[in-house]
Amino acid sequence: MKWSFIDVEERIITLPNYKVNRIQDIDKDRLIPITLDLFELLNNMGYKRLKGSEEYVICPQHENRTTIREWISISFSHY
Numbered sequence: 001m002k003w004s005f006i007d008v009e010e011r012i013i014t015l016p017n018y019k020v021n022r023i024q025d026i027d028k029d030r031l032i033p034i035t036l037d038l039f040e041l042l043n044n045m046g047y048k049r050l051k052g053s054e055e056y057v058i059c060p061q062h063e064n065r066t067t068i069r070e071w072i073s074i075s076f077s078h079y
Helices: 018-024 036-044 065-078
Strands: 012-016 029-033
Touching: none
Parallel strands: none
Antiparallel strands: 012 029
């Protein structure tokens, strides 16, 4: 997820569903509401400074995005 996907004013995160979109040849996004707790977390992570940027929210300095995607996928599959 990139900072540009986050819209604090509208209290929504717009996430492209790349896998489904590619398989079904559609362009559909997932809309995730921003709760008060998530709002506070995003602000603590530097939302005001990074708002609208193409920098990644998780591990922005990590160059191999495939590895991170696999780690996250395995973690979610585990639970």
